Amino acid sequence: MAKDKKLVESITSMQEDFAQWYTDVVKKAELIDYSSVKGCMIIKPAGYALWENIQRELDRRFKETGVQNVYMPLFIPESLLNKEKDHVEGFAPEVAWVTHGGQSELQERLCVRPTSETLFCDFYKNDVQSYRDLPKVYNQWCSVVRWEKETRPFLRSREFLWQEGHTAHATAEEAQERTEQMLHVYERFCEEVLAVPVICGQKTEKEKFAGAEATYTIEALMHDGKALQSGTSHNFGDGFAKAFDIQYTDTNNQLQYVHQTSWGLSTRIIGAIIMVHGDDSGLVLPPAIAPVQVMVIPIQQQKEGVLDQANKLYETLKTQFRVKVDDSDKSPGWKFSEQEMRGIPVRIEIGPKDIEKGQCVLVRRDTREKYQTPLEEVPAKLARLLDTIQADLYERAKAHRDSHISDAFDYKEFQTALDKKPGFIRAMWCGDQACEDKIKEDTTATSRCMPFEQEQISDVCVCCGKPAKKLVLWGRAY
Amino acid sequence: MAKDKKLVESITSMQEDFAQWYTDVVKKAELIDYSSVKGCMIIKPAGYALWENIQRELDRRFKETGVQNVYMPLFIPESLLNKEKDHVEGFAPEVAWVTHGGQSELQERLCVRPTSETLFCDFYKNDVQSYRDLPKVYNQWCSVVRWEKETRPFLRSREFLWQEGHTAHATAEEAQERTEQMLHVYERFCEEVLAVPVICGQKTEKEKFAGAEATYTIEALMHDGKALQSGTSHNFGDGFAKAFDIQYTDTNNQLQYVHQTSWGLSTRIIGAIIMVHGDDSGLVLPPAIAPVQVMVIPIQQQKEGVLDQANKLYETLKTQFRVKVDDSDKSPGWKFSEQEMRGIPVRIEIGPKDIEKGQCVLVRRDTREKYQTPLEEVPAKLARLLDTIQADLYERAKAHRDSHISDAFDYKEFQTALDKKPGFIRAMWCGDQACEDKIKEDTTATSRCMPFEQEQISDVCVCCGKPAKKLVLWGRAY
Numbered sequence: 001m002a003k004d005k006k007l008v009e010s011i012t013s014m015q016e017d018f019a020q021w022y023t024d025v026v027k028k029a030e031l032i033d034y035s036s037v038k039g040c041m042i043i044k045p046a047g048y049a050l051w052e053n054i055q056r057e058l059d060r061r062f063k064e065t066g067v068q069n070v071y072m073p074l075f076i077p078e079s080l081l082n083k084e085k086d087h088v089e090g091f092a093p094e095v096a097w098v099t100h101g102g103q104s105e106l107q108e109r110l111c112v113r114p115t116s117e118t119l120f121c122d123f124y125k126n127d128v129q130s131y132r133d134l135p136k137v138y139n140q141w142c143s144v145v146r147w148e149k150e151t152r153p154f155l156r157s158r159e160f161l162w163q164e165g166h167t168a169h170a171t172a173e174e175a176q177e178r179t180e181q182m183l184h185v186y187e188r189f190c191e192e193v194l195a196v197p198v199i200c201g202q203k204t205e206k207e208k209f210a211g212a213e214a215t216y217t218i219e220a221l222m223h224d225g226k227a228l229q230s231g232t233s234h235n236f237g238d239g240f241a242k243a244f245d246i247q248y249t250d251t252n253n254q255l256q257y258v259h260q261t262s263w264g265l266s267t268r269i270i271g272a273i274i275m276v277h278g279d280d281s282g283l284v285l286p287p288a289i290a291p292v293q294v295m296v297i298p299i300q301q302q303k304e305g306v307l308d309q310a311n312k313l314y315e316t317l318k319t320q321f322r323v324k325v326d327d328s329d330k331s332p333g334w335k336f337s338e339q340e341m342r343g344i345p346v347r348i349e350i351g352p353k354d355i356e357k358g359q360c361v362l363v364r365r366d367t368r369e370k371y372q373t374p375l376e377e378v379p380a381k382l383a384r385l386l387d388t389i390q391a392d393l394y395e396r397a398k399a400h401r402d403s404h405i406s407d408a409f410d411y412k413e414f415q416t417a418l419d420k421k422p423g424f425i426r427a428m429w430c431g432d433q434a435c436e437d438k439i440k441e442d443t444t445a446t447s448r449c450m451p452f453e454q455e456q457i458s459d460v461c462v463c464c465g466k467p468a469k470k471l472v473l474w475g476r477a478y
Numbered sequence: 479m480a481k482d483k484k485l486v487e488s489i490t491s492m493q494e495d496f497a498q499w500y501t502d503v504v505k506k507a508e509l510i511d512y513s514s515v516k517g518c519m520i521i522k523p524a525g526y527a528l529w530e531n532i533q534r535e536l537d538r539r540f541k542e543t544g545v546q547n548v549y550m551p552l553f554i555p556e557s558l559l560n561k562e563k564d565h566v567e568g569f570a571p572e573v574a575w576v577t578h579g580g581q582s583e584l585q586e587r588l589c590v591r592p593t594s595e596t597l598f599c600d601f602y603k604n605d606v607q608s609y610r611d612l613p614k615v616y617n618q619w620c621s622v623v624r625w626e627k628e629t630r631p632f633l634r635s636r637e638f639l640w641q642e643g644h645t646a647h648a649t650a651e652e653a654q655e656r657t658e659q660m661l662h663v664y665e666r667f668c669e670e671v672l673a674v675p676v677i678c679g680q681k682t683e684k685e686k687f688a689g690a691e692a693t694y695t696i697e698a699l700m701h702d703g704k705a706l707q708s709g710t711s712h713n714f715g716d717g718f719a720k721a722f723d724i725q726y727t728d729t730n731n732q733l734q735y736v737h738q739t740s741w742g743l744s745t746r747i748i749g750a751i752i753m754v755h756g757d758d759s760g761l762v763l764p765p766a767i768a769p770v771q772v773m774v775i776p777i778q779q780q781k782e783g784v785l786d787q788a789n790k791l792y793e794t795l796k797t798q799f800r801v802k803v804d805d806s807d808k809s810p811g812w813k814f815s816e817q818e819m820r821g822i823p824v825r826i827e828i829g830p831k832d833i834e835k836g837q838c839v840l841v842r843r844d845t846r847e848k849y850q851t852p853l854e855e856v857p858a859k860l861a862r863l864l865d866t867i868q869a870d871l872y873e874r875a876k877a878h879r880d881s882h883i884s885d886a887f888d889y890k891e892f893q894t895a896l897d898k899k900p901g902f903i904r905a906m907w908c909g910d911q912a913c914e915d916k917i918k919e920d921t922t923a924t925s926r927c928m929p930f931e932q933e934q935i936s937d938v939c940v941c942c943g944k945p946a947k948k949l950v951l952w953g954r955a956y
Contacts, residue, residue: 036558036600037588040551045616048547069526073518074590074621074637075574080514093580096553098590100575101625101636110515112552112576112590122514138523143552143620147579158579159552 011341013280018224025274026153029283029342039151039158043267046342049291050270051161055141057193057289058163058265061185062139067165070138072119075110080118084243087117090210094147096158112145117211117236117262120166121244128258130249131170137178139165154271155228155478162266168246168258172237175259179235182263183216186231194269195286195394196220196276197401198230199424199473201449206433209262213237219448219473221401222275225422227448227475230272233263271478276397277366283343284366286393287386294323294382295339299332299351309355313348313378320379321386340365345389346382364389366396409458414474418443424475428468430461439463439474448473489819491758496702503752504631507761507820517629517636521745524820527769528748529639533619535671535767536641536743539663540617545643548616550597553588558596562721565595568688572625574636590623595689595714595740598644599722606736608727609648615656617643632749633706633956640744646724646736650715653737657713660741661694664709672747673764673872674698674754675879676708677902677951679927684911687740691715697926697951699879700753703900705926705953708750711741749956754875755844761821762844764871765864772801772860773817777810777829787833791826791856798857799864818843823867824860842867844874887936892952896921902953906946908939917941917952926951 011028012020026032031047043051059069075098082088095111113119124136141163151157165182169175183200190196198218208215212234220230241247241257250256277284287293294317298310310325317323326335332349339347343365350360354372362371362381366389373381404423408414417425429435429447436447450470461468489506490498504510509525521529537547553576560566573589591597602614619641629635643660647653661678668674676696686693690712698708719725719735728734755762765771772795776788788803795801804813810827817825821843828838832850840849840859844867851859882901886892895903907913907925914925928948939946 033601033605035551035597036555037551037553037597040553042551042597042601043549045546045548048549051549052547068523069530070523071521071526071529071621071639073513073515073520074623075515075518077514095580096576096588097578098574099577102572102574110574119513119515119520123511123520127511143549145552161549 011280011282014223022275023153025278025282031270032153039148041153041157046291047270050273050289051267053289053291054269058189061189062165065181065185067137067139069140071140071142072116072123074113076113076118078109078111080122081111083118084211084240087211091115096145096147114144114146116140116164117166117240121240121246124168124246124258125244128168128246128248131251134168134170134248134258135174136168138167139163154267160267162264164264165262167261169260170248170250170256170258172259175235175237175261179214179216179233179261179263182261183218183231183233186218186233186265190218190220190230191394193286193288194273195390195397196230196272197394197398199449199451201451201473203449204436204447204472206436207447209234211236211239213239217449220272220276221404221423222272222478223278223400224275225404227424227477228268228272228275229448229477230269231263231265234261236260236262277393278343282341284393285343285345287345287390290343290345291322292324292344293321293386294346294348295344296323296325296348296350297332297335297339298325298327299349301327303352305355306350306352310350313350313360313375317379317382321382346385366393407457408462411463414462415443418445418476422476424448424473426457426471426473427462428456428458428460429470429472430464430466431469432464435461435463445474445476448475448477489758489760492701500753501631503756503760509748510631517626519631519635524769525748528751528767529745531767531769532747536667539667540643543659543663545615545617547618549618549620550594550601552591554591554596556587556589558600559589561596562689562718565689569593574623574625592622592624594618594642595644595718599718599724602646602736603722603724606646606724606726609729612646612648612726612736613652614646616645617641632745638745640742642742643740645739647738648726648728648734648736650737653713653715653739657692657694657711657739657741660739661696661709661711664696664711664743668696668698668708669872671764671766672751673868673875674708674750675872675876677927677929679929679951681927682914682925682950684914685925687712689714689717691717695927698750698754699882699901700750700956701756701878702753703882705902705955706746706750706753707926707955708747709741709743712739714738714740755871756821760819762871763821763823765823765868768821768823769800770802770822771799771864772824772826773822774801774803774826774828775810775813775817776803776805777827779805781830783833784828784830788828791828791838791853795857795860799860824863826856844871885935886940889941892940893921896923896954900954902926902951904935904949904951905940906934906936906938907948907950908942908944909947910942913939913941923952923954926953926955
């Protein structure tokens, strides 16, 4: 049992050091490994299987809204990146530059895509001629590179995986509709599949995407009270279209600029799953996204019939659930710890005594509740239990999130709340960037969004006391 | 009708200029577009949907053999690439180099991965400690970059999409088994899903992968008689393990080097689908891989009830088939041409006269045969028809391939066959690279493989007349 304990003890507790707990979990749950390439991570099978499930489910939801997948080049010529002024200012400082191909120096530097607006624009410029060619609702799954100085697994790395949708529309209204539609696809995906509650809103001018007219975001709250921007959707208006000259002939035979959007969600969201649901024993995965939903663990497996019965259970369950049997030569206690570390939602214990009674024991990862269950009732019980876990994880996360939202009416309250009860702060804002800058400078908190659900909780800006324009959600963020 | 004709006439015929026909088809079937990034292509929705189907089916087959997916960094530090001598010699001349990150010059250049052996080795060096950690059977789906001078869509481009499997094993036998197993996964996938017959064999020393002990290949024959290497599988023995110091403790507590393999298949295979099945009207897609298997085309759709009936048919078919209705305002003739260009296996024509008779017309893309079919029999008839088309495409491709294999017993026959009947040539070889070099120099043909099915068709080398060692399949290749 000394060995079993060690596995669990080797994670720092959340209370003690949340950042170290996070690092321990991503390593011990074997989600990632560090590589010889500074700032880039290796996504191991357990981590990549999560991303595959995210991709599959999100891609299905995209396609239901008419999205088509494409693939654009990895490289962007410098002159192309330079075409939209705000965009290049936002991204040029953090891109990687290819200067040599084969043995010779390139005539023009290429950057490794940090995002692909410029490539899609360059493509749409030729591909869109008439109103008949619209809308274009394209998406790509790929990796992008941003030369970050400080990196953390999933949350910030020099290369990360994501999807980026890029659309072109005939009208401003249609572009706005698509921008909001995709934000709500993200919202529902996070809440229904990842059991992560999010708040939808619009970014301030200061925080919006480089080149966008408006940026919308879903913001989640991590266990330590810090916010994580979990997905964004941008309306570009016709700004990029003008910079790249993307025009179409409308039904009256007039040339018009297209209106564009883009929207993205990345492997960062895996950080949210970890930091919203995890505990001191490791990862806790929502059943809807867990690569393995059920682990069958035989007890005293060397005794006659135990392994047979475990395998029989596996056969019964495998068509309906993502199930595995751990028949390795480790001790049951070690297996329990391992399965808890990996966040597998349910384990099934089955030993000689259980078999005698024609039953087994189902154990929830999240609450550790145990259910003695007759063997023939396992499939039905398990289906209900996984649904319950999924719902409970969401409710627990929502309760935590809601209990960590404070309203602040003056600057002192704002600062106190941030330190005493880390979480989101709802406070009014005058609309002036100087106040955002001051708040960031004083507290490191940033405006996360102007929530869609606006409320006038006070008449004055929490920072400067001038008349308030918007309710803003503030917080320290990853 | 002038307009309808134009669409088809705008493709060059295969006979006239095969290379131009190929370029026309990839463009007109909207598989790709050229980009502002020299040598890189844009994969458009129709092309990417093919790749998605390839991925889905191949990934399923991989996982059945125990493969797990991972993701490795995009970049390889120069010192890491340099670790295995043959490997770096093979790849360094054609890689893209990142020299700057953000505003500053990197201390060490990074190459954009041309393939990831070195990254996997660097990872396995730390991740493999004991025999309990073996085997590692990992794969990744990603893009790679090779700085090619001359590029052609799908066949050769500076960036392409692929999967690369990388495995580590305790014994040489197990590595060899895995190398051959994955080659046969490719073989069955090409034959069963893409309807592309392939010949399996081993590459000569000259043609093997940089750093491999042995390379195996599947070779397909295109319609113009040129070969296309369609997938490869390499056994590295313990060469990389020694270069990277990947050792494990065996059951006797002795340190041993691992034995490794890698295997890859790329978007190049889409070129094979085009050049094996296509015709002068455009693409011909095997039903198993076609993104759209059936296109319903209403005739006189403005007449009452026609569109309703077309949509009703769609509703009946959509759960069982990948089906669409073309209810655009184009003429039926134009739609027929378009559907033929895109290679959709079956179209269903339904007009007022058909509806009167309670029938519709099924038309095969490959043979253009028409089948008047009572509406209630459509699902069953369609299922059989798609199976028939799939089987026929394979048989037709195989008959073409087999009728373009010549046996050559002396050098004159070899040269005559190459020019008179372009295709594969079976001829004996002494095993000396000088003969391969001479043949390539004289004829531009290369040794495609030493087929697994060996036969001693002559005692002497087709080139030098010395005693023959191996039967080799030769051909001009893409």
